[in-house]
Amino acid sequence: MAITETPVRLPIPPLPRGFRAAGTHAGLKRNPTREDISLIVSDRDATAAGVYTTNLVFAAPVAFDRSRTPGEGFRVIAINSGNANACTGRRGLDDARAMAAAAAKAVGVDEAGALVLSTGIIGEFLPLDKIRGGIDTVAAKLGSDADSAVTAARGMMTTDTRPKLSGSSFTVDGHHYTLFGMAKGAAMIGPRMATMLGIILTDAPIGAADAQRLLREVADQTFNCVSVDGHTSTNDTVLLLANGAAGGKPLAGKGLDAFAKSLLDACEALAREIADDGEGATHVLRIEVSGCRSRDEARQLARSVADSPLVKTAICGADPNWGRIVSAAGYAGVGFDPEKLVLRLNGTLLFRDGAPVEFDGGAVSASIQASRETLIELDFGSGPGAIRFYSSDLTAEYVRLNADYHT
Amino acid sequence: MAITETPVRLPIPPLPRGFRAAGTHAGLKRNPTREDISLIVSDRDATAAGVYTTNLVFAAPVAFDRSRTPGEGFRVIAINSGNANACTGRRGLDDARAMAAAAAKAVGVDEAGALVLSTGIIGEFLPLDKIRGGIDTVAAKLGSDADSAVTAARGMMTTDTRPKLSGSSFTVDGHHYTLFGMAKGAAMIGPRMATMLGIILTDAPIGAADAQRLLREVADQTFNCVSVDGHTSTNDTVLLLANGAAGGKPLAGKGLDAFAKSLLDACEALAREIADDGEGATHVLRIEVSGCRSRDEARQLARSVADSPLVKTAICGADPNWGRIVSAAGYAGVGFDPEKLVLRLNGTLLFRDGAPVEFDGGAVSASIQASRETLIELDFGSGPGAIRFYSSDLTAEYVRLNADYHT
Numbered sequence: 114m115a116i117t118e119t120p121v122r123l124p125i126p127p128l129p130r131g132f133r134a135a136g137t138h139a140g141l142k143r144n145p146t147r148e149d150i151s152l153i154v155s156d157r158d159a160t161a162a163g164v165y166t167t168n169l170v171f172a173a174p175v176a177f178d179r180s181r182t183p184g185e186g187f188r189v190i191a192i193n194s195g196n197a198n199a200c201t202g203r204r205g206l207d208d209a210r211a212m213a214a215a216a217a218k219a220v221g222v223d224e225a226g227a228l229v230l231s232t233g234i235i236g237e238f239l240p241l242d243k244i245r246g247g248i249d250t251v252a253a254k255l256g257s258d259a260d261s262a263v264t265a266a267r268g269m270m271t272t273d274t275r276p277k278l279s280g281s282s283f284t285v286d287g288h289h290y291t292l293f294g295m296a297k298g299a300a301m302i303g304p305r306m307a308t309m310l311g312i313i314l315t316d317a318p319i320g321a322a323d324a325q326r327l328l329r330e331v332a333d334q335t336f337n338c339v340s341v342d343g344h345t346s347t348n349d350t351v352l353l354l355a356n357g358a359a360g361g362k363p364l365a366g367k368g369l370d371a372f373a374k375s376l377l378d379a380c381e382a383l384a385r386e387i388a389d390d391g392e393g394a395t396h397v398l399r400i401e402v403s404g405c406r407s408r409d410e411a412r413q414l415a416r417s418v419a420d421s422p423l424v425k426t427a428i429c430g431a432d433p434n435w436g437r438i439v440s441a442a443g444y445a446g447v448g449f450d451p452e453k454l455v456l457r458l459n460g461t462l463l464f465r466d467g468a469p470v471e472f473d474g475g476a477v478s479a480s481i482q483a484s485r486e487t488l489i490e491l492d493f494g495s496g497p498g499a500i501r502f503y504s505s506d507l508t509a510e511y512v513r514l515n516a517d518y519h520t
Numbered sequence: 521m522a523i524t525e526t527p528v529r530l531p532i533p534p535l536p537r538g539f540r541a542a543g544t545h546a547g548l549k550r551n552p553t554r555e556d557i558s559l560i561v562s563d564r565d566a567t568a569a570g571v572y573t574t575n576l577v578f579a580a581p582v583a584f585d586r587s588r589t590p591g592e593g594f595r596v597i598a599i600n601s602g603n604a605n606a607c608t609g610r611r612g613l614d615d616a617r618a619m620a621a622a623a624a625k626a627v628g629v630d631e632a633g634a635l636v637l638s639t640g641i642i643g644e645f646l647p648l649d650k651i652r653g654g655i656d657t658v659a660a661k662l663g664s665d666a667d668s669a670v671t672a673a674r675g676m677m678t679t680d681t682r683p684k685l686s687g688s689s690f691t692v693d694g695h696h697y698t699l700f701g702m703a704k705g706a707a708m709i710g711p712r713m714a715t716m717l718g719i720i721l722t723d724a725p726i727g728a729a730d731a732q733r734l735l736r737e738v739a740d741q742t743f744n745c746v747s748v749d750g751h752t753s754t755n756d757t758v759l760l761l762a763n764g765a766a767g768g769k770p771l772a773g774k775g776l777d778a779f780a781k782s783l784l785d786a787c788e789a790l791a792r793e794i795a796d797d798g799e800g801a802t803h804v805l806r807i808e809v810s811g812c813r814s815r816d817e818a819r820q821l822a823r824s825v826a827d828s829p830l831v832k833t834a835i836c837g838a839d840p841n842w843g844r845i846v847s848a849a850g851y852a853g854v855g856f857d858p859e860k861l862v863l864r865l866n867g868t869l870l871f872r873d874g875a876p877v878e879f880d881g882g883a884v885s886a887s888i889q890a891s892r893e894t895l896i897e898l899d900f901g902s903g904p905g906a907i908r909f910y911s912s913d914l915t916a917e918y919v920r921l922n923a924d925y926h927t
Contacts, residue, residue: 167851168847168850168851169849169850169851169855169856169858170846170849170850170858171850175804180603184614197843199843200843200846200847200871200874200875200876201875201876202873203875204875205875220734233844234843235843235844235847236842236843236871236876236877300830301830301911303851306521308825341826342828342829342830343827344828344829344830344851345841345842345850345851346847347847347849347850370575371634374612374757375676376668405927420750421750421751422750422751422829422914422918423707423708423749423751423761424924426918426919426922426923427922427923429923430922430923430924432537432923435643436604436606436641436642436754437642437645437708437751439577439605439607439642439644440575440577440708440751440753440754441751442576442577443576443577443578443752443754444574444576444710444751444752444875446578449576449633451577451607463817464607464643466608466609467605467607467641468608468609468611468612469607469608469644478582507829507919508919508923509916509919509920510918511829511833511919512833512836512914512915513916514920515829515830515833515834515837516833516834516836516837516839516915517837
């Protein structure tokens with residue numbers, strides 16, 4: 114399948130202190146210009162936290178990383194694309210372990226300090242020789258410059274048209290801390306606890322329990338609020354590495370709050386990027402749900418709208434078809450009173466008091482056509498629960514990409 | 521939007537004794553060759569049962585019929601297409617009542633003996649003048665021949681390419697009873713308690729409580745096991761009318777069992793037809809799930825596979841991409857052991873023991889291309905729960921139809 118690449122979005126955020134990265138082509142992808150193996154190395158022991166797919170059919174690297182996180186003493190993450198190492202049974206788990214061992218050996222650290230991520234085709238065994246060769250190659254190329262970060266992010270891409278990067282920073286007690294995030298994913302995106310693959314690096318000092326708790330909370334508001342096709346992957350993983358290289362004591366109290374805010378910014382930017390780069394997408398749908406009894410109910414309502422093929426094709430066709438939006442909320446499995454529901458599309462009121470309202474359909478349609486982002490606001494008028502959810506429109510190009518992407 | 525019609529499938533089942541039907545064009549659809557108003561009349565009092573959408577945003581005719589069924593003494597069903605009378609508030613309910621009254625008056629029966637069905641665009645008020653005129657016209661055309669049945673079924677079509685009809689029969693104590701079914705639906709098909717619109721007529725004598733119980737049971741195994749796009753409509757309704765015109769005492773015991781079997785046959789044929797006529801469909805997916813702890817769990821697993829855009833595009837592309845099928849089951853929200861799962865596609869074993877098996881991908885792909893129906897069998901190896909589920913593939917034509925179908 115031919116994927117047309119688009120340039121990486123600028124500016125490229127810097128790697129936090131004490132981290133190096135690189136990516137290279139090791140022969141897992143057919144196209145020799147595409148990186149398919151990456152390493153992320155921390156020059157000092159890092160705290161690691163992870164959130165993973167809730168799919169019962171989960172990949173070997175998910176099983177491997179889940180058994181190790183949260184924890185301390187991590188030094189390296191090895192990543193491959195082109196092969197998901199999913200549905201590969203016991204041999205798949207042995208292969209994940211071998212990949213971690215090869216990465217640890219290549220950068221001269223203990224095997225217990227390694228994590229692995231895989232993405233690509235399901236149901237084929239990892240080509241271990243290529244992976245070992247690629248790891249040795251990439252270990253010699255590690256750097257902390259922008260090019261190194263970008264090639265590492267490219268090494269986790271599958272049908273993505275560009276690497277997805279984000280950065281943020283905060284200051285506590287005079288210490289300036291940096292976060293760097295990278296993610297991949299353009300289809301099989303319907304995360305229920307994480308996203309396809311995401312990595313957040315920080316030079317802040319954070320304990321494992323705090324890191325895990327905050328990563329979970331932030332993932333629920335960001336990566337778990339994005340959908341391209343509602344299909345929850347076997348490999349969804351977000352890892353956070355915090356190496357404390359910027360100094361200071363382990364964060365607590367307001368310091369942790371500042372970190373959490375910074376983490377939310379970095380993750381939300383990546384989540385939006387995933388929807389924006391959804392396979393075949395011509396629009397990002399930003400769905401703002403409010404007035405619900407809880408955040409969970411808001412998310413469930415937003416997801417129902419976000420996953421409806423009829424809503425997604427309507428936006429593709431620049432059609433303010435509010436009946437599809439309202440009825441998608443109606444089957445979300447969450448109780449609400451349709452009489453209290455207020456719907457706006459790109460700021461224009463389309464539905465309230467259980468009945469249609471007059472609006473200029475041509476103007477709303479033109480506003481959809483004029484912008485990459487379409488804003489759908491649903492206020493259920495019954496409580497403080499709210500969420501922001503990102504999705505993409507459904508186009509003939511999505512069908513073409515997935516009908517033609519042969520096993 | 522231009523829909524290319526296909527011929528009605530033969531043979532056309534006969535209307536049961538004591539029923540007459542007709543359809544006509546009343547100006548709700550733009551194309552004057554398309555029927556948009558129909559009447560179904562029973563010449564004697566009939567028992568009526570109904571199952572309806574579980575969408576919280578339900579249409580006025582759903583509210584109206586739900587308040588009247590199950591019950592006795594029904595004589596007429598008035599149907600319109602081109603306008604769903606959904607999201608129309610109190611005025612919509614008044615309009616549904618006016619439509620029922622017009623139908624009762626036109627055929628000379630009591631207002632309490634009328635039911636109504638509407639399908640089409642959401643959020644516009646019914647054009648009552650056109651509907652009253654159409655009802656008077658069609659009341660003068662009622663007949664019990666095949667042409668009358670077909671025009672009545674055409675009057676409920678929206679983007680359907682052909683009327684969907686089914687028939688079955690059974691004998692109890694020397695009385696030969698007939699069932700006639702008609703349905704519509706090609707998108708916004710993800711019924712959770714019924715389907716878009718379906719009507720089952722029988723000349724068997726059945727009490728209201730039995731009729732309601734059996735219609736519910738059968739709908740759960742047929743109309744609730746079909747999906748085109750997973751979007752549960754605001755108007756889903758299945759009505760059963762039983763007028764007893766073929767004689768005999770009210771059915772009980774084995775007589776009811778025979779009726780239930782006949783009802784299942786008639787409903788399953790219509791359910792399959794809806795998937796087969798799914799918008800843009802090039803394949804019907806028949807998903808046979810077995811080995812589950814309950815039928816409900818089997819249905820939930822089947823629905824997850826049936827609704828996955830990645831599974832649906834894979835079949836469109838004739839790709840035996842079993843990883844997409846197995847992972848769609850994995851996020852269904854039903855517990856199972858992936859090691860016990862056995863997957864076959866068109867009879868070929870693709871996955872077992874949690875790991876891939878060798879198979880001839882080219883041969884399986886060729887078998888998908890060679891047949892309109894693709895058979896996906898999933899055995900979860902954990903119990904007696906089983907279900908058959910129908911879906912359609914996802915094609916670029918579906919996107920085109922729904923991106924271009926402007927409000």
